[in-house]
Amino acid sequence: MSHDLTKVEVIAPHFKRRLSGVTSTVIQLVPIQNRLGQKVVTFGPGLPSHLPSMGYAALPALWRPPAGRRARVWHARRNIEMLPGIILRDVLRMPLKLVFTSASQRRHTGWTKWLISKMDRVIAVCQKTASYLERESTVILHGIDLERFSPAADKAAAKATVGLDPAFHYVGCFGRVRHQKGTDLFVDSMIRLLPEHPGWKAVVAGRATAKHVGFEDELKAKVKAAGLGDRILFVGEHTNINAWYRALDLFVAPQRWEGFGLTPLEAMATGVPVVAADVGAFAELILDGKTGCMVERGSLDSFAAGIRPYLADPALCERQGAAALVHMRQNFSIEREAAAIGAVYADLLADRPQP
CATH class of the missing domain: 3.40.50.2000 (Glycogen Phosphorylase B;)
Structure with a gap:
């Protein structure tokens, strides 16, 4: 389901075809985020067709920020999604703000540390994950769909x-x-x-x-x-x-x-x-x-x-x-998780007076 990029404020890249926890997160979050007015599209393979998405032919449109904004958010969840964001922002000079969500609980390699250092904001999925990051992060615990997962009446x-x-x-x-x-x-x-x-x-x-x-x-x-x-x-x-x-x-x-x-x-x-x-x-x-x-x-x-x-x-x-x-x-509702992520986006995209 392709979208008009002039109205899109957040891109959620997904560059692995294999089903994973990241895939599940994107599939569940993106519809809720859009319902909350966050204007998110996905980009890449391995996701269901009902999600709002952009194709590779739409990449040149990223040189123009969305209506009423000076930049868009590129929200990566893997190394292979952080790197393209850095290239688009720093090499091609597209007006992007980079966000990375980390779920890792181990010491990062030098390469990963470098990628993370280039992010504008970092989200950690729990306090233990945050303890492995060598920079400030916002802890946002995952939520789930409380309608799908609900008790049996009988x-x-x-x-x-x-x-x-x-x-x-x-x-x-x-x-x-x-x-x-x-x-x-x-x-x-x-x-x-x-x-x-x-x-x-x-x-x-x-x-x-x-x-x-x-x-x-x-x-x-x-x-x-x-x-x-x-x-x-x-x-x-x-x-x-x-x-x-x-x-x-x-x-x-x-x-x-x-x-x-x-x-x-x-x-x-x-x-x-x-x-x-x-x-x-x-x-x-x-x-x-x-x-x-x-x-x-x-x-x-x-x-x-x-x-x-x-x-x-x-x-x-x-x-x-x-x-x-x-x-x-x-x-632990998924709406709470989506709203907390939206607050990170809003802070990044807020127009502030230049010093």
């Missing part, structure tokens, strides 16, 4: 909808099946705990890419050997993952590494408490002991100890799930 019916037995409680782990995501920690925790709690079953939802199929096969074999093939369910990848969250009573986020991590937000927005490893932004999302529980990254013993009280007391899941829903609605 939990038993929600379980039946996705083919689960409503007579059981369910604990789930959703996302790519791989070592980095800690799927093995979840499965090993379930092998340890489920024999003690006959009223519970576990669900692993997500896809193993070709590189990780062997890893998934090993997990399935381990489950079968433990005699739990009917209680630890591998259900594959689903586009209606919000429906699967509604069927859960507890969610586990066992990642060994994560840039931000949206799954705890999705679970809590569905009224489900979360047991999570202390990685990514999880400690900034979960109220430990109130909307879930934080455990030690990579530790099977810590995960088992964190999960056990919930399996022993389903009422604890209900209480903390209700608190999680309130927490999400107060703090």
Whole structure:
């Protein structure tokens, strides 16, 4: 869906075809940003056609600022999007202001540091990410669509909808099946705990890419050997993952590494408490002991100890799930995230008297 660039104030480049967290962020945010009047278009491949976009033939139009402005914003989220912005602004002298959103939680290379140093503003997705930046940044936590991710009106019916037995409680782990995501920690925790709690079953939802199929096969074999093939369910990848969250009573986020991590937000927005490893932004999302529980990254013993009280007391899941829903609605709507990003844009684009 192409747009008249004289009215466009923000360009969101997307230069990777592969689906990623960045892709998901752009797809969810851009419609909300435009609804809030931020006048954003995307630029690049790998995005759905319903999003407002500009093509390469429109690039010369960037030499002219939008109506009523002296510049546009170029909002990059990867190195390969920062560099073209720098070239357009500093080499071709287009009137652009450069913004970069960082989700990385590791020391940056010299190249990345240089790119970031050329940005007019930097947004960090959480405080931990901000601590790795060697410059001032604005922390804006991700939000999610609280209409799509919302509690089930009838939990038993929600379980039946996705083919689960409503007579059981369910604990789930959703996302790519791989070592980095800690799927093995979840499965090993379930092998340890489920024999003690006959009223519970576990669900692993997500896809193993070709590189990780062997890893998934090993997990399935381990489950079968433990005699739990009917209680630890591998259900594959689903586009209606919000429906699967509604069927859960507890969610586990066992990642060994994560840039931000949206799954705890999705679970809590569905009224489900979360047991999570202390990685990514999880400690900034979960109220430990109130909307879930934080455990030690990579530790099977810590995960088992964190999960056990919930399996022993389903009422604890209900209480903390209700608190999680309130927490999400107060703090983590995608509209709040979009508005905070819009404030960064507005500050950059504001016309100020020349000194």
